[in-house]
Amino acid sequence: MSVLTAKYNKITSANVTPFHPRLNHLRVGPDPLQNELTQLLGQMQDAKVLVDGKGKVLSINLAAAMLLGDTCESFLDEHWQSWLTTPFKSEYEFMLVRREGMLMPLQHGPREVVINQACGGVLPVHLSVSSIGELFVLSLQDLSDLKAELARMSELAAKDPLTSLYNRRAFDEALQRHWDSCKEDKLPLCTVIIDVDYFKSFNDMHGHIQGDKCLKRIARVIRGELPNKQSMAARYGGEEFALILPGCAEWQAQEVAERIRARVRSLEFGMYGLPEETMVSVSQGIASEEGENFPSPVAMLCCADTALYRSKKEGRDRITSCSC
Numbered sequence: 118m119s120v121l122t123a124k125y126n127k128i129t130s131a132n133v134t135p136f137h138p139r140l141n142h143l144r145v146g147p148d149p150l151q152n153e154l155t156q157l158l159g160q161m162q163d164a165k166v167l168v169d170g171k172g173k174v175l176s177i178n179l180a181a182a183m184l185l186g187d188t189c190e191s192f193l194d195e196h197w198q199s200w201l202t203t204p205f206k207s208e209y210e211f212m213l214v215r216r217e218g219m220l221m222p223l224q225h226g227p228r229e230v231v232i233n234q235a236c237g238g239v240l241p242v243h244l245s246v247s248s249i250g251e252l253f254v255l256s257l258q259d260l261s262d263l264k265a266e267l268a269r270m271s272e273l274a275a276k277d278p279l280t281s282l283y284n285r286r287a288f289d290e291a292l293q294r295h296w297d298s299c300k301e302d303k304l305p306l307c308t309v310i311i312d313v314d315y316f317k318s319f320n321d322m323h324g325h326i327q328g329d330k331c332l333k334r335i336a337r338v339i340r341g342e343l344p345n346k347q348s349m350a351a352r353y354g355g356e357e358f359a360l361i362l363p364g365c366a367e368w369q370a371q372e373v374a375e376r377i378r379a380r381v382r383s384l385e386f387g388m389y390g391l392p393e394e395t396m397v398s399v400s401q402g403i404a405s406e407e408g409e410n411f412p413s414p415v416a417m418l419c420c421a422d423t424a425l426y427r428s429k430k431e432g433r434d435r436i437t438s439c440s441c
């Protein structure tokens with residue numbers, strides 16, 4: 118037993134799955150280092166692949182084969198770069214060529230890449246490359262659970278907990294994004310600000326819990342009237358909502374606003390224990406960017422806000438378009 122193996126056995130003898138030649142591919146060859154590394158990789162619980170200087174797979178342990186989606190044997194003699202998706206594949210091939218010119222060693226810590234699985238799926242992984250003599254050990258760590266959790270957390274961070282619409286921060290970011298892409302694609306862009314009328318009175322009369330339920334119902338109406346997938350609805354403040362309507366001309370935004378106005382006006386509250394005659398309404402302001410109306414998305418939003426103010430002033434339950 119070599120010093121290396123003896124050391125490793127000592128560390129892992131406590132509680133590891135024993136190396137199993139039928140499950141882990143052990144290829145005994147003339148190179149003692151290769152044999153020893155193969156033995157070690159076979160005992161490791163995380164995904165490891167042993168490759169030569171050209172990237173040819175000499176040995177792969179069970180965890181790596183499972184991650185890649187086939188048996189250990191099926192990956193032997195493949196070039197591991199072929200598992201990578203673009204642009205990672207060409208990047209690594211370039212690194213190999215540079216290494217052959219002795220300009221740099223091919224060795225690095227965890228780096229995110231995306232690999233093709235044998236079953237046809239793609240998997241984000243952390244890839245580390247360790248150079249040992251003339252050989253290389255690749256370590257792969259599945260990032261899919263982490264990525265899914267991260268996506269869930271960013272979705273949560275972008276949403277208003279009461280209405281599940283996007284929050285103001287997400288709205289402001291999206292507005293800038295849509296502003297840029299609509300400018301580039303020469304498409305119109307509209308924003309609508311929607312404010313609940315006399316909501317303080319509603320709260321005072323029916324209490325905050327009923328007020329919350331009312332906001333949720335209005336949010337549902339607004340979400341239901343979004344004209345397409347690119348459109349976005351947000352809760353912009355307490356009883357204020359805002360829409361981004363990319364690709365919509367002003368007349369289309371007016372149609373959306375009118376449907377929202379009519380549906381909010383016809384909401385019934387009797388079934389929620391409130392007097393039958395309870396009604397709510399919303400006032401709205403629209404601003405549209407087609408050509409060069411505004412210097413920035415903030416200027417457009419200010420104009421929609423001014424239009425909303427006019428809707429309030431002129432009697433509420435109405436829609437005003439910004440006359441910039």
Ligand SMILES: Nc1nc2c(ncn2[C@@H]2O[C@H](COP(=O)(O)OP(=O)(O)OP(=O)(O)O)[C@@H](O)[C@H]2O)c(=O)[nH]1
Nearest residue numbers: 312313314315316317318320325326328329355356
């Ligand atoms: N229930 C509830 N009320 C809220 C929430 N956020 C803001 N509000 C209430 O919304 C009300 C807004 O009042 P005002 O700004 O005076 O506006 P308004 O009464 O709607 O009057 P106009 O906008 O002028 O028609 C306040 O009473 C806030 O407490 C919320 O999350 N839940």
